[in-house]
Amino acid sequence: MAAFFFSLLALTALIGAVGVMVLHLIARGDPEGGAAGILDDLAPMALPLGAIVATTSMFGSLYFSEVLNYVPCELCWYQRIAMYPLAPMLGIAAVRDDLGIRAYAWVLAGSGALISLYHYVIQWAPNLEATSCAVDNPCSAVYVRQFGFVSIPFMALSGFLAITALLIIATRTRADDEIETPAEEVVQ
Numbered sequence: 154m155a156a157f158f159f160s161l162l163a164l165t166a167l168i169g170a171v172g173v174m175v176l177h178l179i180a181r182g183d184p185e186g187g188a189a190g191i192l193d194d195l196a197p198m199a200l201p202l203g204a205i206v207a208t209t210s211m212f213g214s215l216y217f218s219e220v221l222n223y224v225p226c227e228l229c230w231y232q233r234i235a236m237y238p239l240a241p242m243l244g245i246a247a248v249r250d251d252l253g254i255r256a257y258a259w260v261l262a263g264s265g266a267l268i269s270l271y272h273y274v275i276q277w278a279p280n281l282e283a284t285s286c287a288v289d290n291p292c293s294a295v296y297v298r299q300f301g302f303v304s305i306p307f308m309a310l311s312g313f314l315a316i317t318a319l320l321i322i323a324t325r326t327r328a329d330d331e332i333e334t335p336a337e338e339v340v341q
Contacts, residue, residue, distance in 0.1 A: 155221065159213045160299035163308035166206055166315035173318040192322050199323035200250070203258070203316045204243035210312040211240045217296070217305060226292040228272040232309045235265030239316060255320045262316045269310035276304055 173195070179188035214233055217223045225233065239261055246254035272292060275282045279293035286292035297305050 155216060156297040156299055159216075159308055160297070160303040162209060162213075163303060163311040164300075167311040170311070170315040170318040173322055177318075177322060196323055199319040200243060200247035200252070200254075203319040203323075204240065204247045206312050206315045206319070207236060207239035207243050210236050210309060213308065214305075221296075223296040223305070224290050226290050226294065227286050228268055228275075228292045229305070231268045232265050232272065232306070235261045235268065236309065236312065243316070252323055255324055258320055259317065262313045262320070266310055266313035266317065269306045269313060272306035273304060273310060276306060 173192075176188040176192055180186065180192055183189070211233075214225070214229070214236070218225050218229075239258060242254055242258060242261075246252070246258075275293050276295050279291070282291060282293045295304055297303070297308075
């Protein structure tokens with residue numbers, strides 16, 4: 154049941170990330186259109202939503218390993234290294250309304266997404282697995298496969314992509330405000 158729940162959350166995060174990026178691309182072509190208005194409405198919620206995605210991902214991975222006793226492989230640990238700091242970082246940034254965190258968060262989310270993508274690929278093509286994974290706990294092992302394609306690395310990838318999309322719209326909508334602010338006021 155938990156795998157089904159977290160799979161639904163992952164699919165929701167992925168659909169949301171794709172939707173936000175489509176709106177972002179439409180808004181770039183028509184800055185005064187409806188897509189820009191939707192993104193402007195979502196912008197204040199981008200950091201809190203990113204913190205929620207990261208925190209949910211963190212607790213989901215802990216649930217799989219500590220409650221269901223799925224032993225994390227080496228690539229799972231690397232994904233955790235990228236995701237776990239995002240939860241408090243984005244949470245603090247949301248409380249402070251501080252977009253200065255975005256460069257650090259993008260590095261973590263981007264590297265985590267690449268690792269998740271690689272991990273997901275080797276689950277489908279185990280012959281591509283590098284020798285870095287343990288023989289008794291291979292990275293190609295699949296503990297969860299909901300809907301025929303959603304595995305734990307897919308869930309992590311969805312979370313990283315959602316966080317990235319949310320950071321992009323938060324940045325895009327604030328760029329206009331920062332341009333209008335004189336440099337002297339920014340320094341003070």
